[in-house]
Amino acid sequence: ETGVTQSPTHLIKTRGQQVTLRCSSQSGHNTVSWYQQALGQGPQFIFQYYREEENGRGNFPPRFSGLQFPNYSSELNVNALELDDSALYLCASSLGGAASSSPLHFGNGTRLTVT
Amino acid sequence: GDSVTQMEGPVTLSEEAFLTINCTYTATGYPSLFWYVQYPGEGLQLLLKATKADDKGSNKGFEATYRKETTSFHLEKGSVQVSDSAVYFCALSVTDSWGKLQFGAGTQVVVTP
Numbered sequence: 110e111t112g113v114t115q116s117p118t119h120l121i122k123t124r125g126q127q128v129t130l131r132c133s134s135q136s137g138h139n140t141v142s143w144y145q146q147a148l149g150q151g152p153q154f155i156f157q158y159y160r161e162e163e164n165g166r167g168n169f170p171p172r173f174s175g176l177q178f179p180n181y182s183s184e185l186n187v188n189a190l191e192l193d194d195s196a197l198y199l200c201a202s203s204l205g206g207a208a209s210s211s212p213l214h215f216g217n218g219t220r221l222t223v224t
Numbered sequence: 225g226d227s228v229t230q231m232e233g234p235v236t237l238s239e240e241a242f243l244t245i246n247c248t249y250t251a252t253g254y255p256s257l258f259w260y261v262q263y264p265g266e267g268l269q270l271l272l273k274a275t276k277a278d279d280k281g282s283n284k285g286f287e288a289t290y291r292k293e294t295t296s297f298h299l300e301k302g303s304v305q306v307s308d309s310a311v312y313f314c315a316l317s318v319t320d321s322w323g324k325l326q327f328g329a330g331t332q333v334v335v336t337p
Contacts, residue, residue: 113267142324151228151313151327152268165324199267212258213325215267 111136113202113216121222122190130185130219132200140164140205141183142213143175146197158183159205187221195223226251230314230328237304237335245299245331247288247314255316257281257290257297258325262311271299271312309335 114133122128134141140159144152154167158177172188181202187194197220201213231246249257256275260268272281277292288299297314314328 149330151315151329152325154318154324154326157324167324201268212270212273213268215260215269217265217267 113200113214115198115200115216115219117219118217119220119222121224124190124192124223126190127186127188128190128221130187130198130200130221132183132185132202132216134181134183134200134202135214138202138204138214139181140203140211141177141181142201142203143183143185144199144201145169146199146218148196152199155185164205190223192223195221197221226255226316226318226326228314228316228326228328230312230331233311233330233332235331235333237333239306239335239337240303241335243299243301243304243308243333245312245314245333247297247299247328249295249297249314249316251295251316251318254292255318257288258315258317259286259288259297259299260313260315260327262313262330264310268313304333304335306335306337309333 116131142157143155146152156166161177174186177183197218199218201215203211227250258273259271261271272283274281274290280289286301311330311332313330315325318324
């Protein structure tokens, strides 16, 4: 069973640039969620994709956008980067459906630094 | 809105000591509750979960009981090891948006030999 993999592991960008982060979901999982974890904080929900459609969004501006592909992998795109976007970005996959108790399986994250 | 509050760290313990990390929540409806653990340099791993009142989740010697009357889900372990050093996050599933988790701020646990 392949777990959740994210790429790249580390990234340094300049304020105002754009970035794309990638995530491959665990085998058999059809739902991908993205979280932002600032240093010393708990993860904050950005959005979730289920069957290629956005299925819930947290309190993040529209410059945070995403995609899910037919193989259930996903991308997180952030435009017009700001210094406060520096964080660990976590991708998590799960089985979709009505079961909110379906646990999330997290990748190791992408550490984004904006200078 | 839904929220999770957990005790601040760091919590420093000697090996074989008893560990308790307090977690309380506010939620509408009946959320599922989770404890996740994050080892240095790694992503979050599900430690245990409980889906309804009075359920007890357990894994790797850790336990937590879903207490609806006190809106709590405290994590306990009877005898910690150095390898338990990590950051522990309490979380609930947001009831109006399945699959979305609301996390607490995390509690760092440091176990010394």
